[in-house]
Amino acid sequence: MARSGQGPAKNPLRTLREVGQSVWLDFIERGLLRSGGLARLVADDGISGVTSNPTIFDKAITGGSEYDAQITELVAAGKATPEIYEAVVVEDIREAADVLRPVFDETRGSDGYVSIEVSPLLAHDTEGTMQEVRRWASLINRPNVLVKIPATAEGIPAIEEMIAEGRNINITLIFSLDMYRRVIDAYLRGLERRAASAAPLHQVASVASFFVSRIDTEVDKRLESRIKAAPADAVRLRGLLGKAAIANAKLAYQLFRDTFTGERFQGLARHGARVQRPLWASTSTKNPAYPDLLYVEALVGPDTVDTMPPQTVDAFRDHGRVSPGAVMEGVDEAAATLRALDAAGIPFDDVTRTVLDAGVRLFADSFKELFAGLEAKRQGVAAARS
Numbered sequence: 001m002a003r004s005g006q007g008p009a010k011n012p013l014r015t016l017r018e019v020g021q022s023v024w025l026d027f028i029e030r031g032l033l034r035s036g037g038l039a040r041l042v043a044d045d046g047i048s049g050v051t052s053n054p055t056i057f058d059k060a061i062t063g064g065s066e067y068d069a070q071i072t073e074l075v076a077a078g079k080a081t082p083e084i085y086e087a088v089v090v091e092d093i094r095e096a097a098d099v100l101r102p103v104f105d106e107t108r109g110s111d112g113y114v115s116i117e118v119s120p121l122l123a124h125d126t127e128g129t130m131q132e133v134r135r136w137a138s139l140i141n142r143p144n145v146l147v148k149i150p151a152t153a154e155g156i157p158a159i160e161e162m163i164a165e166g167r168n169i170n171i172t173l174i175f176s177l178d179m180y181r182r183v184i185d186a187y188l189r190g191l192e193r194r195a196a197s198a199a200p201l202h203q204v205a206s207v208a209s210f211f212v213s214r215i216d217t218e219v220d221k222r223l224e225s226r227i228k229a230a231p232a233d234a235v236r237l238r239g240l241l242g243k244a245a246i247a248n249a250k251l252a253y254q255l256f257r258d259t260f261t262g263e264r265f266q267g268l269a270r271h272g273a274r275v276q277r278p279l280w281a282s283t284s285t286k287n288p289a290y291p292d293l294l295y296v297e298a299l300v301g302p303d304t305v306d307t308m309p310p311q312t313v314d315a316f317r318d319h320g321r322v323s324p325g326a327v328m329e330g331v332d333e334a335a336a337t338l339r340a341l342d343a344a345g346i347p348f349d350d351v352t353r354t355v356l357d358a359g360v361r362l363f364a365d366s367f368k369e370l371f372a373g374l375e376a377k378r379q380g381v382a383a384a385r386s
Contacts, residue, residue, distance in 0.1 A: 013313065016322055019300060020324075021301060022111050023045070024050060024113075024307040025047050025308065026307040026309045027309055028050055028093075029066065030060070030092060033099065038050070038096060042100065048100070050113075053172075054117060055363065055366040061374065062374065068377070071084055075382055075385070081374050084378060094140055094141075097113075097114045098142070101142075109144075109205060110274070114144065115147070117363070118149060120364040123150045123364070124153075126155070133149065137167055144168075146170040146207065148169075148209075149170075151175075151179050152360065155171070159187065159190065160187075160190045163189075166194065166203060170206070170207050171183045171207070171209060173211060173356055173360065175215065175248075175356050176248075176349065177248070179352070180210065181255065184208065184255070184256075184259050184276065187276045188268065191204065191273050202272030205274060207278070208276055209307075210278050212283050213245055214355045215244050216290075219244040219341065223238075223241055226345060242289075242290055243337045246299065246334070249278075249295075253278055254328075256277075256303075277305055280299045280307070283295040283296050283308060283312065284308070284309050293319070296308065
């Protein structure tokens, strides 16, 4: 409620957009699309994109009955489980892309995207990843779709090749600064190849999804173990709890700024190239001891995207605070935090390898569970028809 003598309180979500940060919804389901829920989020809150992943689709498709009618039709048509999955996902992604198309048009392709992930089972298969990117792009057939490629060693050459082909790519599961450098370089190499062949650059869009809260989950677990093993160092070690993820992201943003203001990219920008925006992923707080908007509020900055699950969108609308340029503050302290972790016997490169492997495994497990759930639905429909 507005205070006496003042107008209605401004929606903090819309304020983020004004300071240069886009908010994308990290969620998709048919009910949200068909009820007009996504359209309302776009109109009322300025939501300007949607991200999906195998875990989200697993919960949406197998967790209820919203998809049963389409699944029944597909079973009647003799479709196998992979074909059912493909048809269901394509329909949702197309509908979301259509809702966001006005945003895409108004921003001339800078925003208004929907992301779909290649199979996590292809995380270490370069050729298979490229084939699936091409197939998703062809099947969905919308200009405002980003296909996700994971930031694995095998994903890097796929990123370069897909950018060189002029495809829109969301690089996902980035945890380390070293891998982020490789992701940026793959993007720039792909653009340089296009420029060398006189292909247009302005139609190519990409975001680099840098994961946040999972870093603290892993680091804090290791810190708690160190505290138990070395109680004399407890005060120093406790001072590092909940600090690593934001520090890592702030250093990533510094790398982004340094690279995309440098001559290598500026030469491409003169031919129409777009910056590859950092996208903050996994920004909901996992530890209930931390503020619910800890990561969102700390990482506000221009030319960024924050993808939030519905509960984080609601929380930020309710009590979010916008500090323009927050992500650029305390960069020296961020570097000191990572050095302190190394000194405490928690090598950060090992942390990032661990969370990357866990992230790939988690999405692969969700993908398998999704297919198992779809197969169970398919068999149930087939049995009822026989």
